[in-house]
Amino acid sequence: MDPEMDHGERILILGAAGRDYHTFNTLYRASAGPDTVVGFTHAASQIPVIASTRYPPSLAGPRYPRGLPIWGEGELEAVVAREGVTRAVLAYSDLSYSDVMALAARARAAAASFELLRPEAGMLRSQRPVLAVTATRTGCGKSQVCGLAIEAARAAGLVPVVIRHPMPYGVLEEQAVQRFETPADLERHNVTLEEREEYEQHLARGVVVYAGVDYAAILAAAEAECDVVIADGGNNDVPFFKPDLWVCVADPFRPRAQETHYPGDANFRRAGVIVVNKANTAPKEGLAAVAASAARLNPSARLIATASEVTVACPAALRGRRVVVLEDGPTLTHGGLATGAGFIAASKYGAQVVDPRPHFVGALAATLKAFPHIGPVVPAMGYSEQQAADLATTLAAVPADAILCGSPIDLARALGAARLGGRPVVQASYGLDPLEVGGGAELAAELGAFFGRAAAARAAAAE
Incomplete structure (x- = not known):
């Protein structure tokens, strides 16, 4: 003291x-x-x-x-x-x-x-319009909404930048302000697998991503090169920046999360738009429960149900084959789900899922002990080099014909193809189709209107 x-x-x-x-x-x-x-x-x-x-x-x-x-x-x-x-x-x-x-x-x-603390405590004000994408729990589909938002901003003639919720698990002095534009930046910043899961998908869309520790400095750097800020939240946290449009993504597979988990409850109650994702695969009672919560807790919010479609580039690579499924780590651990997008893809395309849990070693075995609800899939745990090594060892030990990756990371690049037992990696992708009749089109229109107003204000200010 x-x-x-x-x-x-x-x-x-x-x-x-x-x-x-x-x-x-x-x-x-x-x-x-x-x-x-x-x-x-x-x-x-x-x-x-x-x-x-x-x-x-x-x-x-x-x-x-x-x-x-x-x-x-x-x-x-x-x-x-x-x-x-x-x-x-x-x-x-x-x-x-x-x-x-x-x-x-x-x-x-x-x-x-x-x-x-109240949600506004620590909220920074931006000189640019801010779209905040939040959720009721981790694993609801925030990144899918962010992807749709990126395209909507570009369609309005604006330059978006994504500012991601912090994931500074390394040397903090070196992570104060991080800027990612290409995959080489991931290597330069020595990011973990968990960071790759969040950053790679945005980089693939050609958008700059900021993250780090000092978000006032991060915001200032981002504002210097963008017209709008897309704040991609982490877990179910409230926004770091005062939003001009607050979006909350809810999960009908966990339909009471907005009434049982902190601080996603505040996101659900404060959002101007509530997106009920995964409507194409969720049980009807889950969808109804989220809608009832919205009517009771935030009746002024616009409620939009969207489909989260899981696809693979080559379905023939899965049909009838034995696969070991890799899923997003936090979605399974503190997110509470037993399986994720990879398992859905295996079922959709007729693959035979091999239970990997008997082959878990080291940190993965400890993870399963701490989170026994995890189903017959592998959580992509990689907060350290040892965890990444245990992940590679586990994947290589499972007797399967292919690895079905439901995490958005480039697995071969992250772990090294040689460490995966020489088996092909089939990537499962998931996203919201802006041309979908109903929810996807409705959300695209909502985001388009927001960015259209931002573009008009920008043009008026330039006159």
Whole structure:
């Protein structure tokens, strides 16, 4: 404890290497008030591996010349006692209400108060129009909506840039402001598999992606080269930027998520447009439940149901063949789903799914133990080199004819073709068809109208 700063509230920020840093940067770093931040805790249940154990002085600012420590969330009570913490601030997402209250109970039992910040806390104002794409849970299909938005912005004659929710799991000083334009930038920034899952699909559309740690600096850099900002949210977090149009994507396979998980509940209640995705494969009762929630919790929002169509380039490569299915990692782990797009593709195209779980090794075996609901698929866990190695070993050990990749990563590029047992990788793609009669066309029109207004305002300002 630093006696020179022993006054006011002593704040501990509970996080998972993302929103927590943004909360500190925007609310506390330059604050002249009496409160002091003592450090962060890290939730290994969501991000099992991070490289940094200290928030560096270069990002912490002059008030914190030694930076700030990052402890494991399991040390919460000990940190509160040792550091004299008086307030614990929750700053991460995709938590069930029971998980939120469990953290509150732990903090309060340790003699600290517990705070949930309002959505506007830390929201930055942009000089460009902002479309914020959020969700009720991770794995709802935000990236598909972002893809449609990118095309709608371009159709309006605008230059979009995507700013992605933070995923700084490496050396924080080197990740303050990250700009991705080509696949080579992924290598230069030494990104994890989880980051590839989010960035590669946008790069394939030819759009620049920003991410990192310091989102005020990130926003300024993005504004210098774009006409509109598409804020691609992470998990079910609320936007980092004040949105001009707030979109929330809901999942009818988890139809009560907007009433059971924090802070996606705020997205659902605050959004101007609620997109009910996966309508082509979801049960009717799930669709009805989301619609009923919208009518009760946010009746002024526009409700649009969309189809999430899963396709592969060569269906013949799957029919009748044995496949091991790789899925997006967070969708299966803290997202709570048993399977994902890859499993849907296997069923659609007549492939035989080989259960990979008996072949899990190392970090993957630990993941299955922590999340036993995971079905006969492999979560793309790769927060570290060891996790990536365990993933490659597992995939190579499964007796299958091909790997069906339901994650948007370029698997052969990320892991190396030689490590995959010499088997072909069949990529499953998923997206919203803007020409689809009904939901897709309706959402495309909604986004087109938004970007049309932005283009008109830009033209008027130039006159």
